[in-house]
Amino acid sequence: MVDALHLIGGGLVVAGTLLTLLGGVGVLRFPDVYTRIHAASLTDTGGATLVLLGLALISGLTLETLKLGFVWMFVMLTTPAAANALANAAFSAGHTPRIGAFQITKGVAAGEAGPDTPRRETSDGNKSAAP
Amino acid sequence: MSEIALQVNFALNIALLLMLIAVGVAIARMRSLLAAILLMGVYSLVSAVWLIVMDAADVAFTEAVVGAGISTIVLLGAILLVRAGPVRHNWRMTIAPAVLVLGVGGLLVYAMTGLPEFGDPASPANAYVGRNYLIQTPDEIGVPNVVTAVLASYRGFDTLGETVVVFAAGIGVALMLGFGPRSSLPPLPAAMGDHHVVLRVTARLLIPLIALFAFYVQFHGDLGAGGGFQAGVILAVAPILHALVFGLHETIAALPVRAVRSIATLGVLLFAGVGVICMINGGGFLDYDHLFPPGVEAIIPPGLLGDPDHAHQWGQHFGIFFIELGVLLTVAATMVTIFYGFAGRAVEEP
Amino acid sequence: MSVAATHFNYLAVVVLMMIGLYVLFSTRNLIKQMIGLGLFQTSTALFYISLGKVSGGTAAIKIYADSVEGRMLAAPLDPDFVQQFGVGGVVYSNPLPHVLILTAIVVGVATLSVGLSIAVRIREAYGTVEADEIEAVTRVDAARVGRDP
């Protein structure tokens, strides 16, 4: 029984690693920022989930599994948010998607921000690292 | 099974070192500063993995938070402020350094051949003082993590010096960037519009979690990898994230520059104060065995300070607790000071 | 095993150290110089850690020899080896270099931040972070000293 769990767990870890590797290939091969972000973030969360699940199966019902759960929660929170921020920044900096059936105009893509004001000038909320 | 486990360990060691060399060469060849900085982050993460293979869990943790974390933030802040273009290559500048580097390298290779074999448990380094720490810690200090015992107790004076180095770095950055007119450089174009709702929501969730995690790392340091330095850097990430998402002004309003600086100072004072208290109670500086005045067992209710069977370790436990707290305060506050310096060229509040 | 195998770690450290020094001395860009300095310092850390590794050892956090983990760690090792070099039935790596390097890493980040903050001030005062251009301006400064009060 324990050995079976170990085997399944090991398999999941390998699968997760392969998925992450695939993501790396995607980042290198995809044509523009957005598709690359897509490749990286999806495989990152997916790969991490698989690896953590595999490790949880290997370690069984211990304190470690609880910690792995926290790590998973953290990954699920941060990676998508980071991908979102990255895509947002790329779009604000004027990168347009290169593939897709239609060219998105800035106003539509910005969604919640309302009328199509030129994005590069709306800087009021941005007091980040810039001096 | 037997030999394979060791060989896997050694193979991992070699593979990771080769990766490090590859990343190092890439950094050397990279002309874009941004790329070089990000590769430095990669370098730190790979070396953190290598450190785990080398059984240096505490160091790996520190390298991950310091090397890949705070160093990258500081470097990114710096290139944002200096607006540097790609690095120019100057052929004049390749021959002489190459000769110098090869000379040093030759001397190093000569020196390395005189070292004991890698992994040799009987080498002087591993057999003498290092082994004594492993043997004596359970009785003298009584914490499971020997690295913490050595760091905080046996070589606690080094750690005090290191805390002062961090404190001095805070002073240095504040003296350089913390005063006077904001940067004379033209303002940066706004990078993002006001549509990072996702970030705001996530940050609100994350900031308390980060702080909580920092305290876990802090108080778990006796038992596993972790301690004041790692926790301090992690704790500093909470206000840094806040500043990145909600704006520096909001953060400074909540955590004024002077207050942060005072916290850094209080950390050093707490550390040195523990040392002085030990002295007042009749021991040497930082001799935690004398943290409590003699005869304290008779006064306090049994069990309050710890296991009565190991009364000689109470002082050590509390001493380590307080000095790690001092380290946490100084490191966290200094990292925030450094970030304030770079991020805002923060000015003293009136 | 040959020297190349038994001392591989040290040789790798030498290579990394040389890369760091080369970056430091071959570039005239102050930020890149700080990166080179960082590489150089880190390679010293790798050297110390390599010194402290004990083959078959584990991280220096107390493990009981009769626990699951303790037995797992002892399994691949020769019992005589464990007896001779272990502490309480478990072989640990040397904790002392780890402590020293913890210190060195923190010193490294302190140096990095002070150096970069000076570099930022240089950019503000000179308009560049290329050492060649700064030196040219400095020569002009030096020639001007004492001429205009």
Place this chain on the structure above:
Amino acid sequence: MILFEALYVAPPALTAQAPILVIAGPLIGACAAALSPGGRTAWVVSVLTAVFALWMAVAVAGEVAREGAIDYALGGFAPPMGIALRIDALGATMALLIASVGLMGALYSGHALESEVRAEKRTLFQSGYLVCLAGFLGLVLTGDAFNAFVFLEVSSIGTYALVAVGEARDRRALPAAFNYLIFGTVGATLYVLGVGFLYAATGTLNLADMAPRLAALGDNSAVQAGLAFIVAGLGVKAAMFPLHGWLLGAYAGAPSLVSVFLAATATKAAIYLIIRFVFGVFPEGEFGENFLRWILAPLAAAAVIICSMQAIFEREVRRILAFSSVAQVGFILLGASLATTAGLSAGVFYLVAHALMKGALFMAVGAFAISVRARTVEDFSGIAREAPWSAAAFAVGAASLVGAPLTMGFLAKWSLVSSALQAGEIWIVVVLAIGSLLTLIYVGRILEAMFFRAPVRGAERASEAPVGVLVPLFVFSGLSLWFGVDATLPASLANASASVLMGEAP
């Protein structure tokens, strides 16, 4: 040391803890300075702290004079498990020197900072100054190789920023500070690397424990390279001849307080550590002798000749003094390279003499700078008429630098010459003579302008420095004169240090 034997300046309980209080005092003082509300309070804290450090240093010196070398185990762990401070006669001498210079600098900073450092920076500046003081004191008192690295960094990190603050007067301070940082960090890293080799060979970091183990090892490539790296790394910090590039800009650009403090202590502390390693840790035998004879001595001689020549062709006074510092480091190392008791004693005596005279010279230049923007030799024309007291102090320092009779510099050179003759090294005497002649030329240029030329600075007129500046300035020059007449105190310290180093006394 005899003078200190009867000196009981502190109650026994305090004396027992004095070695650590010398270091911990300034550390706590630095925190208090950082927390103080304004520059004035910070200055008071700084002075009080420096007084305390000097008091404790005197107590330590008394204890060393009575008991011989002191070991102070930190954390209650005996070395090599714990870190220990080890103070012998040389360490006590260095602690006394650094603490006295620290106190003079703290007194001087009351007025000097007003013209050089912006008001809101002064609390942090004082705090940084005290951190540096603690760093240098720790460096000379510690008996642990790695702990020495930590204190090397404590002192350096503060110094880099303090030097850079000089940008307010001269923006060249910034690249100079950056250069200093790069050089200093490479030096410190080489030092750590060397310590790593020694640790690999011996398994210990305690210097006293390391020495016999190294001696037992015999020839080992790791040990030799380790020692080479240590000397090279510390040589950068000590501004040993080919590694002195950082010093010129740093001394010339820093605020005058920092120049005074660095010139009198920074390189000296590093030289101290080099001497500690060469005579206390290096295994006896050919390696050490060859090193002294074929590497250290020629480089020191080159420093004396080349840097003195460069000083002659320099226009800016502070840069002249900086070049002169590198040359004088050469004199000190020449004395040490003789590897005799007399030579070492001369070297240590010269070290103290140089600290006092360079302190006086840089402080006097700072005193002029309070009222007038005087940088080049021409700017100094006729300044003696406008600020006679400062100029007199400068002249005393300069006379000591040249080695005029009745100054400490004369006795220092005299003892160097006699020890070289004793050892039969005539060429060192020749180098000394040439060096002194060159010194006379560059110092003479400045003095001639100051005393015998009419002012050419247009409307700008120098005025006498305030009393707060004159007092520490006169202490420096006064000591240079006093020890030139009655050298019992420094000579006894130097002799005791030398006999400890050569293993003739505990």
